[in-house]
Amino acid sequence: MHGCPRCCEAAMWTWRRLQVKVRAAGGLLTCRQRPTWSGGRLPSCQSLSTCTPLRNDFFKDLETQLAAMRKKASDALPGSSWSPLEINPDLPPERADIVIVGGGVIGWSIAYWLKQKERVRGGVKVIVVEKDLTYSQASTVLSAGGIRQQFSLPENIYLSLASADFMRNINEHLGVLNEDPVDLQFNQSGYLFLASEEVAHIMEENYSAQRSAGAKVSLLSPTQLKQKFPWINTDGVALASYGLENEGWFDPWTLLNAFRRKAISMGVIQCCGEVTDFKYTTKHTTSTDGDQMELRRITSVKVQMPNSLEYQPVECAIVVNAAGAFSAKLTEMLGIGSGPRDSIAGIPLPVEPRKRYVYVVHCPDGPGLDTPFMIDYSGVYFRREGLGGNYIAGTSPEEAEEPDTSNLEVDHQFFEEKIWPSLASRVPAFEKLKVTSAWAGFYDYNTFDQNGIIGMHPLINNMYFATGFSGHGLQHSPAVGRSVAELILDGNFTTLNLSGLSFQRILAQEPKLEKNIV
Amino acid sequence: MLKVLIPTLMLIPTTWATKPKWLWPTTLAHSLIIAVLSLSWLVNMSETGWSNLSPYLATDALSTPLLVLTCWLLPLMILASQRHTATEPVNRQRMYITLLTSLQVFLILAFGATEVIMFYVMFEATLIPNMIIITRWGNQTERLNAGVYFLFYTLAGSLPLLVALLLLQGSVGTLSILTLPYADPLQLVSCGDKLWWAGCLLAFLVKMPLYGVHLWLPKAHVEAPVAGSMILAAVLLKLGGYGMMRIVVVLDPLTKELSYPFIVFALWGVIMTGSICLRQTDLKSLIAYSSVSHMGLVVGGILTQTPWGFTGALILMIAHGLTSSALFCLANTNYERTHSRTMLLARGLQMALPLMTTWWFIASLANLALPPLPNLMGELMIITSLFNWSWWTLLLTGVGTLITASYSLYMFLMTQRGPIPAHVLALDPSHTREHLLMALHLLPLLLLVLKPELIWGWTS
Numbered sequence: 018m019h020g021c022p023r024c025c026e027a028a029m030w031t032w033r034r035l036q037v038k039v040r041a042a043g044g045l046l047t048c049r050q051r052p053t054w055s056g057g058r059l060p061s062c063q064s065l066s067t068c069t070p071l072r073n074d075f076f077k078d079l080e081t082q083l084a085a086m087r088k089k090a091s092d093a094l095p096g097s098s099w100s101p102l103e104i105n106p107d108l109p110p111e112r113a114d115i116v117i118v119g120g121g122v123i124g125w126s127i128a129y130w131l132k133q134k135e136r137v138r139g140g141v142k143v144i145v146v147e148k149d150l151t152y153s154q155a156s157t158v159l160s161a162g163g164i165r166q167q168f169s170l171p172e173n174i175y176l177s178l179a180s181a182d183f184m185r186n187i188n189e190h191l192g193v194l195n196e197d198p199v200d201l202q203f204n205q206s207g208y209l210f211l212a213s214e215e216v217a218h219i220m221e222e223n224y225s226a227q228r229s230a231g232a233k234v235s236l237l238s239p240t241q242l243k244q245k246f247p248w249i250n251t252d253g254v255a256l257a258s259y260g261l262e263n264e265g266w267f268d269p270w271t272l273l274n275a276f277r278r279k280a281i282s283m284g285v286i287q288c289c290g291e292v293t294d295f296k297y298t299t300k301h302t303t304s305t306d307g308d309q310m311e312l313r314r315i316t317s318v319k320v321q322m323p324n325s326l327e328y329q330p331v332e333c334a335i336v337v338n339a340a341g342a343f344s345a346k347l348t349e350m351l352g353i354g355s356g357p358r359d360s361i362a363g364i365p366l367p368v369e370p371r372k373r374y375v376y377v378v379h380c381p382d383g384p385g386l387d388t389p390f391m392i393d394y395s396g397v398y399f400r401r402e403g404l405g406g407n408y409i410a411g412t413s414p415e416e417a418e419e420p421d422t423s424n425l426e427v428d429h430q431f432f433e434e435k436i437w438p439s440l441a442s443r444v445p446a447f448e449k450l451k452v453t454s455a456w457a458g459f460y461d462y463n464t465f466d467q468n469g470i471i472g473m474h475p476l477i478n479n480m481y482f483a484t485g486f487s488g489h490g491l492q493h494s495p496a497v498g499r500s501v502a503e504l505i506l507d508g509n510f511t512t513l514n515l516s517g518l519s520f521q522r523i524l525a526q527e528p529k530l531e532k533n534i535v
Numbered sequence: 536m537l538k539v540l541i542p543t544l545m546l547i548p549t550t551w552a553t554k555p556k557w558l559w560p561t562t563l564a565h566s567l568i569i570a571v572l573s574l575s576w577l578v579n580m581s582e583t584g585w586s587n588l589s590p591y592l593a594t595d596a597l598s599t600p601l602l603v604l605t606c607w608l609l610p611l612m613i614l615a616s617q618r619h620t621a622t623e624p625v626n627r628q629r630m631y632i633t634l635l636t637s638l639q640v641f642l643i644l645a646f647g648a649t650e651v652i653m654f655y656v657m658f659e660a661t662l663i664p665n666m667i668i669i670t671r672w673g674n675q676t677e678r679l680n681a682g683v684y685f686l687f688y689t690l691a692g693s694l695p696l697l698v699a700l701l702l703l704q705g706s707v708g709t710l711s712i713l714t715l716p717y718a719d720p721l722q723l724v725s726c727g728d729k730l731w732w733a734g735c736l737l738a739f740l741v742k743m744p745l746y747g748v749h750l751w752l753p754k755a756h757v758e759a760p761v762a763g764s765m766i767l768a769a770v771l772l773k774l775g776g777y778g779m780m781r782i783v784v785v786l787d788p789l790t791k792e793l794s795y796p797f798i799v800f801a802l803w804g805v806i807m808t809g810s811i812c813l814r815q816t817d818l819k820s821l822i823a824y825s826s827v828s829h830m831g832l833v834v835g836g837i838l839t840q841t842p843w844g845f846t847g848a849l850i851l852m853i854a855h856g857l858t859s860s861a862l863f864c865l866a867n868t869n870y871e872r873t874h875s876r877t878m879l880l881a882r883g884l885q886m887a888l889p890l891m892t893t894w895w896f897i898a899s900l901a902n903l904a905l906p907p908l909p910n911l912m913g914e915l916m917i918i919t920s921l922f923n924w925s926w927w928t929l930l931l932t933g934v935g936t937l938i939t940a941s942y943s944l945y946m947f948l949m950t951q952r953g954p955i956p957a958h959v960l961a962l963d964p965s966h967t968r969e970h971l972l973m974a975l976h977l978l979p980l981l982l983l984v985l986k987p988e989l990i991w992g993w994t995s
C-alpha cells in the first residue's frame with residue numbers, strides 16, 4: 018500500500034522525463050517543463066506546460082536541424098569556400114533541353130506539364146527564364162483572376178472547362194509532399210453577361226455553342242434577372258447569360274506559386290534573367306509554291322543576368338515563347354517581321370502589351386455575397402473582392418484611346434469618366450462608392466484576333482508559342498500548358514485539339530474572332 | 536611495324552603544316568592510307584606466333600586485330616569531328632587532330648609492345664590526350680567531373696599494377712611478352728601473392744570496366760565529344776581486355792579460385808547495366824551502359840582462361856568496338872541536329888531521315904548480336920565457355936542476352952519510330968560525310984562475317 022503510489026509516481030516521473038526528452042529531440046518551440054530532480058518527486062501528476070505544440074511535423078524540423086548542423090560543421094572546419102573556378106550560382110546551366118522564356122502562369126504551367134508527361138524521371142531538362150522575380154509588370158499577378166466558359170469559340174470553351182476542372186482538383190495535381198496544400202480561393206460565383214436588344218441574338222448563338230461544348234450556362238430574362246439579383250437595374254437588358262458552374266474568380270498569385278513550387282519540386286530549374294539574344298542557324302529553302310524561305314533553328318539562348326553585364330548562353334533544343342505581353346521582342350530577335358512585306362518573314366508576331374486599369378472600390382451597401390462577375394453590354398465589368406464590401410471594376414478602353422504602355426501608371430480620370438456612370442446606372446447601389454485603390458496591368462493583346470497563339474512558327478523550327486491570350490490567358494493556363502507539353506513530347510494534341518489556334522490563321526489572314534457582345 | 540608508326544608520327548607535323556582549307560581532307564586521306572597500310576599486318580595471321588618482330592615491337596594473332604581496329608578508327612574519328620570543330624579557330628582544330636593522332640601513336644605502341652612495362656607506360660600515356668579531349672572539348676560543365684572520375688579511377692587501379700609488375704620482374708627476371716608464357720610457373724601460396732594477383736588484374740578490370748568500378752565510363756562517354764567517345768568505346772576499353780589476356784598467363788594457378796568473384800561481378804553487371812539501359816533518357820548514356828554490359832561478358836570470357844573464352848572475348852571486343860563507335864556516331868548526328876541528347880525530344884526520325892534509319896537499324900541489330908554478325912559469334916563462344924565453367928552462368932548470360940535485345944530495340948524504336956514531333960520535321964538532311972562514316976564502320980563488320988578467322992586470336 019505504501020509502495021504503490023510511490024512507484025506510481027516514480028513511473029510518472031520516468032514518463033515525464035521521456036516526454037521532455039522527446040520534446041527536446043523534436044526541437045519544437047514548446048514551453049519546456051523542468052521537473053525538480055533534486056530530492057523530490059513531482060508534486061502532482063499533471064502536465065505543467067501551458068502551450069501545446071501547434072504542429073508536430075517531424076520531417077520539416079528534421080530538415081531544418083540537419084541544415085543547421087551542416088552549416089555549423091562547415092563553419093567549424095578550416096578553410097574558406099573560395100574556389101579557383103568563379104562559379105556564379107545564379108547563372109543558368111550551360112545547356113538545357115527546353116528553355117521556357119517567361120515565368121508567368123503560362124510558362125510555369127508548361128514547365129509543370131512537361132515534367133508531368135515525361136515518362137521517366139529526368140527525361141527532359143527544363144529551365145524557366147523570368148526577368149523579374151518580383152513580377153511587378155507581369156500580367157499574371159495583375160489580373161482580375163476570373164474564369165469563365167462563356168466564349169463563342171469552342172476551343173476557348175474547352176480550354177476553360179479543362180482548366181476549371183484542373184483547378185477544382187488542384188491539390189491532386191499540384192500538391193507537394195510535406196508542404197501546405199494549395200488554396201486557390203476559387204469563388205465559383207459565376208459570370209453574368211448582360212445583352213441589349215441589338216446583341217441578344219449573338220448571346221443566344223453563343224449560348225447554344227457553350228451548351229453543346231458542355232458548359233453549364235443559363236439564359237435569364239430581365240424579370241428572372243431581377244428576381245435573382247434584385248440590386249440590378251434591368252433597363253435596356255434584353256437577355257442575360259449566367260454561368261452556373263466552373264465560373265468565377267481565384268487568386269492568380271496562388272496559382273502561379275502552386276505551379277512553380279510543384280514544377281521546381283519535379284526538377285525544373287528557375288533562372289532569373291532576361292533573354293536578349295538567340296544564336297540560330299539559317300537554312301535557305303524553297304517552298305512548294307516556289308517562295309524563298311529562310312528556316313531558322315535556334316541553337317542557343319543568351320540569358321542576361323539582372324543589373325549585370327554577365328550573361329550565359331544556354332544551348333537548347335527547344336524554346337517556348339511564353340513571354341506574354343513582351344513576346345514580340347523575342348521574335349524580332351530572330352528576324353521575324355523584318356522580312357519583305359508579302360513574305361512569311363514579313364509578318365511580325367501580332368502580340369503587343371495593352372494597358373488595362375483595375376479599380377478597387379468600397380461600397381458598404383453594394384450587392385451581396387452571391388454577386389457574380391458581371392459584364393454589362395457597355396463593356397464595364399465588376400466583381401466582388403473579399404468579404405468586406407469591396408469590389409473590383411474596370412473596362413476596356415476604345416481602340417483610339419488606348420493608354421500609353423511605357424509604364425503602369427493608373428489614370429483615375431478613366432474611372433470617373435468611363436466606368437462609374439455605367440456602373441452606377443446598372444447597379445444603383447454603386448452611386449455611393451469610394452475608390453480605395455487601383456492598379457494597371459498589361460494584356461498580351463493579340464492585335465490580329467484577340468485569341469491565343471499556340472504552336473510552332475513556320476519559319477522557326479524549334480520555337481513553340483503560347484502567348485497572345487489577350488486577357489484570358491490566366492484562366493486557360495492549366496489546359497494550355499498541357500496542350501503545349503503534348504505538342505512537344507507527343508508530337509500532336511492528344512486531349513484537346515487546339516490546331517485552330519495555331520499560326521496558320523495568322524499567315525492565311527483568317528482571324529478567329531470571338532463573337533462578343535461587348 | 537615502322538611502316539605504320541612513322542606515317543602516324545608524321546601526321547602530327549602534317550596537321551600543323553597544312554593550309555587551313557586542306558586540313559581535314561589531308562588528315563583524312565593520310566589516316567586512311569595508314570589504315571590501309573595497317574591491313575598488311577593481317578597477312579601472316581595463319582601462323583600462330585609473332586610476326587613483324589623487332590626488339591621492342593611485335594604483332595601476334597592477339598594484338599593484330601586490335602592494332603588494325605586502332606588504325607582504322609583514326610580516319611573515322613577525323614570524319615566525325617569535322618562538323619563540331621568547324622566553328623573553332625584553326626589552331627585549335629589542329630590541336631584536336633594532334634591529340635587524336637598522339638592517342639593513336641600510344642595505342643599502336645601499347646598493342647605492339649613486347650614488354651609489359653612498355654605496355655604499362657603506353658596504357659597510362661593514353662590517359663593524357665583523353666583527359667584533354669574530354670575536359671577541353673566536352674559540352675557541359677559536368678565534363679570536369681567526368682574527367683576527374685576517368686583519371687582517378689584508372690590511376691588508382693593501375694598503381695598496384697606497376698608494383699605488381701616490378702615484383703614480377705624481380706622474381707621472373709624478364710617482362711618480355713615473348714618469353715613470359717614459357718617462364719617457370721611461380722609459387723603463389725601466400726596471402727601477399729593473392730594481393731599481387733589482384734594488383735595485376737585490377738587496372739585492367741577498371742579499364743574494361745568491370746561492374747562495380749564502372750562509374751567513370753558513363754560519365755566519360757557522355758561528356759566527351761564524339762571522337763573521344765568513339766576512341767574510348769572502341770579501343771581504350773579493349774586495352775584493358777588485351778592487358779588481361781597478356782598478363783593472365785603468369786597468374787596461374789591462382790586464377791582458378793580467385794577469379795570466381797570477378798566472373799560473378801561481371802555477369803551480374805551484364806544484367807544490371809542492361810536493366811539501367813532500359814530506363815535511360817539520355818541516348819549517349821544508354822550506349823555507354825551497353826558498352827559496360829558487353830565488356831562484362833568479355834571479362835567473364837577472359838577469366839575462364841579457355842581457348843574459346845579468349846577467342847570469344849577477342850571477337851566480341853573487335854565487333855563491339857565497331858558497333859559501339861557506330862552508335863556513338865549516330866547519336867552524334869542526332870545531337871548535331873537537335874542539340875539535345877534526350878531521347879524524348881528526337882523521336883520518329885524515320886520520317887525525317889530515312890537513310891539514317893538504315894544505319895540505325897544495322898547498328899542496333901549488331902548491338903543485339905544478330906547472326907551472322909561477329910557480335911553473335913563472340914557472345915556465343917563466351918557463353919559456351921562460361922557454361923563449361925559453371926552451368927549456373929547460363930541463367931545470367933541468357934537473361935543478359937534478352938535484356939540486351941530489349942534495350943537495343945528500345946533504342947531503335949524510340950529514336951526512329953513513333954510520332955514525329957513538330958520541331959524535328961525540318962532537320963538538316965543527312966550529309967554524305969555521315970553516310971561515309973557509318974559505311975566505314977559497318978562495312979568491316981559485315982565483311983568480318985565472311986572471314987572471322989582474322990579475329991580469332993590464337994586459335995586460328
